[in-house]
Structures are given as C-alpha cells and as structure tokens.
Amino acid sequence: MTTVNVVVNAIYFKGEWSDPFKKENTIDGEFRRLDCSLIDVSFMRIWSHQQIACHEGFKVLKLPYKVMDEALRPGLSWKKWDKIPKFCMCVFLPDANDGLWSLVERMASSPEFLHVHLPMKSVPVGKFWLPRFKLSFGGSIIDDLKSLGLILPFDPFMASMTEMVKDEATEGGMYIDNVIHTAVIEVNEEGSVAAASTESDDDMGFS
Structure with a gap:
C-alpha cells in the first residue's frame, strides 16, 4: 500500500458579536459537565435583550454576528441591506443534566428541527451567563462515514479514484485509506x- 495523493479541504470563520460582551463583566463560576462533575470556567455576562426560545426539554439562544461596519450602513438602502448575508451562533441548552444526547437525537431526526425551534424575537433576560470556551477535535471519521452509507470509496477492490490523479503510477487502482477531520472553535x-x-489519503489498491 502506497500513499499517492492527499486531498485537504479547509474552512475558516471569524465573526464579531453585534452586541459584544464587556470583559470587565466576565466572572468565574461553576459549569456542569456531561459526567455531572463541576469545574470553574469564565462566564461572560450581559443584560441586554436576547433572542431566546424555550421549548419542551430545552432552550435555544441565538447570538447574531455584526454584519458590517456601522459607519457604512447608512449609505445602504433597505433593499441592499436585506440581501447581505447575516450569521448567528445558536446555543441549544437541555433542561436535564443528562439531556444532551436525547436532544442531539431529536436534532438528527428531522432536517427542519433547527429552523423550527430557533428564536423569533428578543426577550428581556435576568441572569444571563455564557461560558467563554475553546474546543478542539481531531481524528479519523472513516467509521462515521461508513455508518452513513459511504462504503465504496474505502473498498480497495471496488473503489475507482484514479481519475483524481493523472499519473501512470495510479493505473493499478486507487482508494481512500483514511479521512481525518480536525476542528476548533473559540468563543469570547x-x-x-x-x-x-x-484530509483524505488516497492509496494504491487492487485493480
């Protein structure tokens, strides 16, 4: 087995809140993890109205990102303003301490779940705390892709990936040996x- 091709796809996003938190209001507090243990983390706090929706078993927060420099907005008509893409970060919070997995299953059960349950308006809030965090993930997702039904590209006998690389060395057949996904998100x-x-590794297989 010889690696003949490595394909990498990357994406990057950086957004500023339309209503940013003030660093001087950030304080430490207890955060409950999946195993119900408590750890101290930094909580960002704000007292303005927030886009929050309460549903049976969970709540949803929608934090909008700043669309553009406010100094440029007065020069735009409403028609042009409406056409500018607007992005938000959505936070789903289960009511039960162990309710995350059942909530994820509900999300995956319906393509419309996310849009149906997003907040539609801003409401006044009292104690509003959001943890400041940085998360990272990395590893092979071969098993996940196979569980979704993607089998053929990983089969050394059946895969036909040689059209991706024009090289005489690949005439014997080529298949995907591994797919590695890495992700990181930081919220402050x-x-x-x-x-x-x-990243996917294409290896020489069997014809």
Whole structure:
C-alpha cells in the first residue's frame, strides 16, 4: 500500500458579536459537565435583550454576528441591506443534566428541527451567563462515514479514484485509506473564531 495523493479541504470563520460582551463583566463560576462533575470556567455576562426560545426539554439562544461596519450602513438602502448575508451562533441548552444526547437525537431526526425551534424575537433576560470556551477535535471519521452509507470509496477492490490523479503510477487502482477531520472553535467576549480541515489519503489498491 502506497500513499499517492492527499486531498485537504479547509474552512475558516471569524465573526464579531453585534452586541459584544464587556470583559470587565466576565466572572468565574461553576459549569456542569456531561459526567455531572463541576469545574470553574469564565462566564461572560450581559443584560441586554436576547433572542431566546424555550421549548419542551430545552432552550435555544441565538447570538447574531455584526454584519458590517456601522459607519457604512447608512449609505445602504433597505433593499441592499436585506440581501447581505447575516450569521448567528445558536446555543441549544437541555433542561436535564443528562439531556444532551436525547436532544442531539431529536436534532438528527428531522432536517427542519433547527429552523423550527430557533428564536423569533428578543426577550428581556435576568441572569444571563455564557461560558467563554475553546474546543478542539481531531481524528479519523472513516467509521462515521461508513455508518452513513459511504462504503465504496474505502473498498480497495471496488473503489475507482484514479481519475483524481493523472499519473501512470495510479493505473493499478486507487482508494481512500483514511479521512481525518480536525476542528476548533473559540468563543469570547468579542465574538468567535472557528476553523476546520478534512484530509483524505488516497492509496494504491487492487485493480
């Protein structure tokens, strides 16, 4: 088996909150993890109206990102303003301490779940705390892709990936040996930064 091709796809996002948190309002507090243990984390706080929706078993927060420099907005007509893409970060919070997995299953059960349950308006809030955090993930997603039904590209006997590379050395057949996904997201008072990359290794197989 010889690696003859490596394909990498990457994406990067950086957004500022339309209503940023003030760093001086950030305080430490207890955060409950999946195993119900408690750890101290930094919580960002704000007292303005927020886009929050309450549903049976969970709540949803929608934090909009700043669309553009406010100094440029007065020069735009409403028609042009409506056409500018607007992005938000959505946070789903289960009511039960162990309710995350059942909530994820509900999300995956219906393509419309996310849009149906997003907040439609801003409401006044009292104690509004959001943890400041940075998460990263990395590893092979071969098993996940196979569980979704993607089998053929990983079969050394059946795969036919040689059209991806014009090289006489690949005439014997080529298949995908591994797919590695890496992602990181950081959320702080100013906004959030997210990046992800997916790498696939194409190896010589059997014709």
